[in-house]
Amino acid sequence: MSNSNATQKQLVQLRVAASNGSVIEKQLPEESSLLIGSGGTAAIRLHDPNVASIHCLVRFCQGVLAIEDWCSASGTFVNGQQIDGETELRDGDKIEIGGSSITIGFAANDAMLERDDTEDESDTAAEVALDSQHVLDEPETDEHAAEPPVDFAADGDEFDSPNIRISPGAYSQASFSEEHLVPSGAVEPAVPPSQESWDDWLGDEDVSSAPLSMDEETIRMLNLEVASLQAELEARTQQLAESEGRQSTDVFGRSDDHDPLERRLQELLAELSQSDQRTKTLEDLLEHSDHATQVEREERHQIEAWVSDIETRITAREEEWQGERDVLLKQIEQLQGDRERIEATLSTNENLADVEAQERAIQELRTEYAELESRFKQSEEQRVSLQEKLETADMQTMLERQEKIVEEALREEQLAMARERAEFSRTKAELLRRVSDLEAELFGQKKAVTEADTRFHAFRDHLREIKEQPVTKESIPLTKRLVNLWNRLEYGPTDTE
Structure with missing residues (x-):
């Protein structure tokens, strides 16, 4: 040596x-x-x-x-x-x-x-x-x-x-x-004899990128294992060749040792066949890895295209939002300027009506409202009395007379109601005119809200409701509203209202 x-x-x-x-x-x-x-x-x-x-x-x-x-x-x-x-x-x-x-x-x-x-x-x-x-x-x-x-x-x-x-x-x-020994030249290894040919055998496909199911570390490990298998097969082939050279004059010349050696060679051939199958499995895994890598690249390109489209849309929406925001800011500045001008105008109006004059006007409105309420109550009592008379009358013997009386009474009642409605309309118009005058006088005055103001605003709102809802033939809802309005003026607004 x-x-x-x-x-x-x-x-x-x-x-x-x-x-x-x-x-x-x-x-x-x-x-x-x-x-x-x-x-x-x-x-x-x-x-x-x-x-x-x-x-x-x-x-x-x-x-x-x-x-x-x-x-x-x-x-x-x-x-x-x-x-x-x-x-x-x-x-x-x-x-x-x-x-x-x-x-x-x-x-x-x-x-x-x-x-x-x-x-x-x-x-x-x-x-x-x-x-x-x-x-x-x-x-x-x-x-x-x-x-x-x-x-x-x-x-x-x-x-x-x-x-x-x-x-x-x-x-x-x-x-x-x-x-175990491997016989020389028994089966050619399924892997290339060198790392360069191994790279050529893998082809130009890039296996460095990590797929979803086979990452870069696993592919590198498989390459190392295949290279180790290749080196092992080469070492076994060389050593078996040396062993066969030394043993050719003695081992194969003895007939009693030929059968065990043959069996041993058959076992080694079977083992090498299994090694080839494992190598083929590794090749299939590498091919699957290449395919998975290609699929992953295509998916990445598609996702990148989607992301680019989403970014473009978001940029367009941001530009639209910025334009709307600028317009709103301009409108807010304009409204603030108008509010400042109005406040400056109101601050100069110091000569307003006296509070006592306002109280007197409100008291007059209350008096007129009480009169209207009493007249409505009288009309309601008359209508109820007429209904009681109609119910208590003898319908069998006095049917025709009763019908005439009822018709006459209804006509009289309708005429009375029409007059009352006309009077009420005139009164309401006068009240609305007075309320408008009071509102014009009270506009811009800076003072704490009193109980009288609350009642006055409640009465004004009710009058507006009356103006918006025309009086029908049956005046029961109007009467009920007037009662509610009186209660509100007398005791203040309730939670249900």
Whole structure:
């Protein structure tokens, strides 16, 4: 071997403490990585509902050990602190994932260095046969393999993680359950051989933008996983070619070892087929991501168009509102100027009528109103008496005479009512004229409102109602209103009115 093998290689010891109390140790050599999660693609499988299918990635490259959380729901904690991106690990750090914990320890891989020296010193056919025999040995069952919370993807139907480093002749029965060989040239990998060709294989479609169902971080993780699978397949192909070169003179020459090797190759072919299927699944996921990205872009463009239209409409409405606001401000300024001019005019009118003259006028109006009320009461009494006479009369013997009397009485009553209405109209006109004169005299006078003013305004409002509502043939509503008006003048307005 070359002198580069003399450099002591580093080895990371992962001590996994599961949630049920079981403890399992895992080794991670240099320039390798492994996935931790609860899915079949994880190298360390933790059967915990709080652990995602692919929870995090541990990478050991160029002497630096780092861990990266893959957007898990429960998160990954290092020494009690949750991490977001890639975080460097040191000797003695503690990783907490769900209910399990992993302790980190660094050590020199002396066994690997001794194997390299042994390969330089002996290259005989017997050693090749011995190495082949180690490859063909069946793995023994690990004492911790039955523990449910932790699984190292030892089954043949599970997909291996990218931490596998195959070296011919260095297999042991304890580690063979975690690593498998891939025959050289058995199946071409479904991924491109390099990162450049991988980019060409993805095409010119931009996968950097985050779609609704597949964000940028997930796409990057899938690319890393596919690249790891590609590197693993290349390493396996190269190592198997070297192993076949050494074992061709001994392993295939012995008929008793041919059948186990053939079965082993068939298992590896089946495993590689499963790897191809998983790679195809990743390709489908990337295509779905590209399609979702395109759909998201179209939706974004449509939303931007809608927002632009809404902004245009809002701008137009704001301009209209501003114009209306300017017009209203001008009108308010004009009204304020008119009010100031009117106040200036009213302030100059100091020579107003005497309060006593106003009281006398109001008292005269009350007197006239009382007379009108008495006349209305007399008319009402006469009408009631006539109705009583009509009701008490003998309708069988005096029907015709009664009808004539009633007709004459009604005509007389109608004539009397017509005269009273004419008189009332003249009186009302006079009252309205006087009220108008009083209002003209009282306009603009600045004084406290008295009880007499309240009654006067009430009487004026009632007269206006009488003027607006013509007197019908039946004068009962008018009488009732006059009674109410008298009560208001006598005792003041009530809450119901």
